[in-house]
Amino acid sequence: MNFKSPSEIIFYTIESTIKAYRKSSQKNLSDKVKDMTIDQGLILAYLDRYPEKTQKEIAALAFKDSASMTRMLNLMEKKEYITRSINPENRRRFHIEITTKGKNVLQSLAPVIINNRKNALEGVSEEEIEQLETILSKIRANCTP
Amino acid sequence: MNFKSPSEIIFYTIESTIKAYRKSSQKNLSDKVKDMTIDQGLILAYLDRYPEKTQKEIAALAFKDSASMTRMLNLMEKKEYITRSINPENRRRFHIEITTKGKNVLQSLAPVIINNRKNALEGVSEEEIEQLETILSKIRANCTP
């Protein structure tokens, strides 16, 4: 197997880039709020923005599996960032609410998330972001059944 | 928090692309070899190519943590893809050997991995790969302490 082909290198680069981004973002976030992961923060943000979505839909937004979502929300409930109650219109669903504690955390998280993105994109032009977007979308389409 | 900024979208795209790639690669791989993950396959390939590297070094190549590597190698040992013996030159290290079974699996995996890459990059020019490489490296550098 050729370990030096461009195709090998590029997936290596994508992988390492996203890992570096996650790691640095998590660090900045942990400095600000103890006991909170990037993903939990993002999910909190999605819940805030789309309060009517089901767990399954939030999961899709965050590229999670329903099973992962269930477990993450269990944790977030235990940590008192959210509460869940059965949705009377459709009793298979939950109605998820962000607690005051959750809202406060979200407030303090927002600038961290924005700053993580800004920092990661320092020196990257709008045009480059568009190129990135275009090329990656093509790859994603190739990999999507 | 603005959920529609380019900076938000681009990380979403990177994330979804790599997930789609992993998922489709894993599927192709599972069709060929039962009970083998992409990462285990890659690690097998690295072990084959760099037989003298330590677990820690292999871990770094594959963007794993030493702890994860230990557990993955335990599994791979249990599945009889590798054997580990203490390296007499430095008894903190292991000498890892790929078993015949491991070598056979590796053989059948190689074309799958190559094909996964080829398929994912269908319609992506060399120039685009270079652009991707350049831009992502910039982002990674921004996120690397």
Add this chain to the structure above:
DNA sequence: TGCAAATATTTGATATATCAATTATTTTTG
């Protein structure tokens, strides 16, 4: 030489990913 620091690996704890199976409820359809 002898002991402190460094190194390689493991282990424990906790979080997440993924697949398949299960439960509870709602919707569809013959």
Add this chain to the structure above:
DNA sequence: CAAAAATAATTGATATATCAAATATTTGCA
């Protein structure tokens, strides 16, 4: 309408990620 199909969420099993602490060994230096 009643049974079957679809849907939302959960659970179990297993794999992986991550951090911190522990273990074993080697290296560097006073």
